[in-house]
Amino acid sequence: MKHLHSGKVRDLYELPGGELLIVARDSISAYDHVLDTPIPDKGRILTQLSLWWFERLADVVPNHVVSTDLPDGSPAEWEGRAVVVRRLDMIPVECVARGYLTGGGLKDYRKSGAVCGIVLPEGLEDGSRLPEPIFTPTTKAAVGGHDQPMTYQDVEQLAGAGLASRLRDITMEVYRRGAELALERGVIVADTKIELGLREGELVLGDEVLTPDSSRFWPADDWEPGRSQKSFDKQFVRDWLVSPESGWDPASGTAPPALPAHIVEQTRAKYVEAYERLTGRSWA
Numbered sequence: 404m405k406h407l408h409s410g411k412v413r414d415l416y417e418l419p420g421g422e423l424l425i426v427a428r429d430s431i432s433a434y435d436h437v438l439d440t441p442i443p444d445k446g447r448i449l450t451q452l453s454l455w456w457f458e459r460l461a462d463v464v465p466n467h468v469v470s471t472d473l474p475d476g477s478p479a480e481w482e483g484r485a486v487v488v489r490r491l492d493m494i495p496v497e498c499v500a501r502g503y504l505t506g507g508g509l510k511d512y513r514k515s516g517a518v519c520g521i522v523l524p525e526g527l528e529d530g531s532r533l534p535e536p537i538f539t540p541t542t543k544a545a546v547g548g549h550d551q552p553m554t555y556q557d558v559e560q561l562a563g564a565g566l567a568s569r570l571r572d573i574t575m576e577v578y579r580r581g582a583e584l585a586l587e588r589g590v591i592v593a594d595t596k597i598e599l600g601l602r603e604g605e606l607v608l609g610d611e612v613l614t615p616d617s618s619r620f621w622p623a624d625d626w627e628p629g630r631s632q633k634s635f636d637k638q639f640v641r642d643w644l645v646s647p648e649s650g651w652d653p654a655s656g657t658a659p660p661a662l663p664a665h666i667v668e669q670t671r672a673k674y675v676e677a678y679e680r681l682t683g684r685s686w687a
């Protein structure tokens with residue numbers, strides 16, 4: 404099959420029949436670096452979590468999944484982390500919903516009191532829950548660049564008023580459903596990014612959905628506005644990388660060192676925990 408594109412932690416291939424194959428790697432990224440050390444089973448766990456969400460959200464929006472059967476000629480190690488998907492005409496907008504303020508949105512809020520043109524109340528801090536979830540779309544930055552915030556009017560100009568309204572409605576409903584279910588199971592979904600495409604004039608959910616790679620997952624019992632929140636899955640990696648033990652400085656611009664085995668194991672366990680808590684299924 405023909406390799407089309409490599410993201411930070413996933414690869415995209417074209418199949419002979421014109422469909423695409425998305426393969427999730429066991430890679431993990433932190434401090435804007437894709438680490439050399441893989442997290443065993445991360446690709447499979449997040450692929451199976453995303454498939455579970457696609458099914459649960461089928462009444463909100465159709466999705467691009469065709470099959471999870473490995474195409475002939477695929478490496479056996481792709482089993483469980485490769486998905487055959489329909490080719491969509493992707494809309495060049497990262498459709499982001501935020502229920503909590505942090506990251507780039509917090510930066511924009513501190514500068515202007517608004518995020519993507521949406522004015523927010525005063526006095527919000529890092530990790531504050533927003534009065535209502537908001538639609539905060541961004542452009543799809545080129546490789547190595549950073550996504551730029553878009554106002555809703557920008558989305559209308561790019562996709563037309565009708566489509567813009569559907570993009571927002573679907574994004575907000577996917578977030579609402581995901582955040583509500585996750586919170587019941589002890590996980591805050593602070594924000595999430597989905598990608599939508601057109602197929603025969605119909606909007607179809609692409610990419611992955613409500614995974615710790617496409618969303619910020621926080622442990623609910625540790626939430627405390629006014630400081631940066633712990634990442635449900637990436638905190639062990641982040642803390643170790645900035646600990647004296649790693650000998651690494653994020654500001655150095657150098658590549659991070661390999662992770663010690665105990666950090667890898669603890670991180671794998673967090674992916675298993677996220678999958679089991681959210682789906683109610685055992686990973687074994």
Ligand SMILES: CCOC(=O)Cn1cc(-c2ncnc(N)c2C#N)cn1
Pocket residue numbers: 408409410413414415423425467488489490491492493600609610611
């Ligand atoms: C490495 C994985 O892909 C991406 O990161 C972003 N991307 C998605 C597409 C796409 N293009 C057409 N049809 C689709 N169903 C999809 C999807 N998903 C292209 N790049």
